[in-house]
Amino acid sequence: MAPPIEAPRWVHLGCCGPVDILFAKAGLKERKRQAVRPISPSLDSEMDDEGPALDESNLTPPSPSRTRSPDDTSTGQQSEDHAMEIAECTVYNTMRSCARAFRAFASYDLQKCLDELEGLDAVQQRTPWVMGLVGRAEYEKGDYAAVR
């Protein structure tokens, strides 16, 4: 009895089509990046908005995979992928800062909360949520300090 034939990698990944055979040797990460590619054009305008803020934040977008993919021949797609990664990093960093600020606020560490909100980029600082939190933190800073 013949041993069972091992299915190629692209079958496990749920892909089909001749192009996928070319990518079968690439890692899972490459597959994910392929999957998100179709939605990237709709995010272009958002990335443009967040572009100037990237220099301020200390994000380090993972980019070594760009050099590892021999199948990616189109440089336009490469830069698009890279921009997507940068956009994701920006969103995550912003969310992390907001969460840290709110956590500091909830534990009445108001100066830390204000410092965290100061660290956000200018576009985010002009959002109602941040302004409301700044107002409350500034108010309670004096109040809470007096209570203590």
Added chain:
Amino acid sequence: MICVLHPSLSDAPKSRRAFESLRDLDPYRILDMEVYSTLLWHTEKHIDLSFLAQELLSIEPRSPQTWIAIGNCFSLQKDKKQALTCFGRATQLDPGCAYAYTLAGHELVDTRIDQAINYFQSGIRADPRHYNAWCVILHHTERILTHATHSGMGWVHAI
């Protein structure tokens, strides 16, 4: 009481600036407006507080923040009865609104200490980390203890 009636207002201008730009940015915002109304109460800005209360009432009459702002407005005009009604309505709209209980307690703390204590207790029950209510209780410990010994209230052991 000193801390609540006369908080350190060194940060009030900054806070007020933030709230003003917040209202420029989002004039229909209801959240956080109870803090702004209390800030205006502390700084005794009658006109701004009345305007804020009117606006909130026209935007959303069913939110506790609106009624807290209206209550603060009456409180600034020394109309304690009306203020109490408004804070009571805020607690009816949101029984978990600790701030409304505390402000209602503030209105009564000089005249009816027993009712004020009930309000502060309700506030702490709604939010155990609500420091304003704890602060008032601590500052009135002596009066509260005197009242408790006279009326034989058992709850004082809880403090």
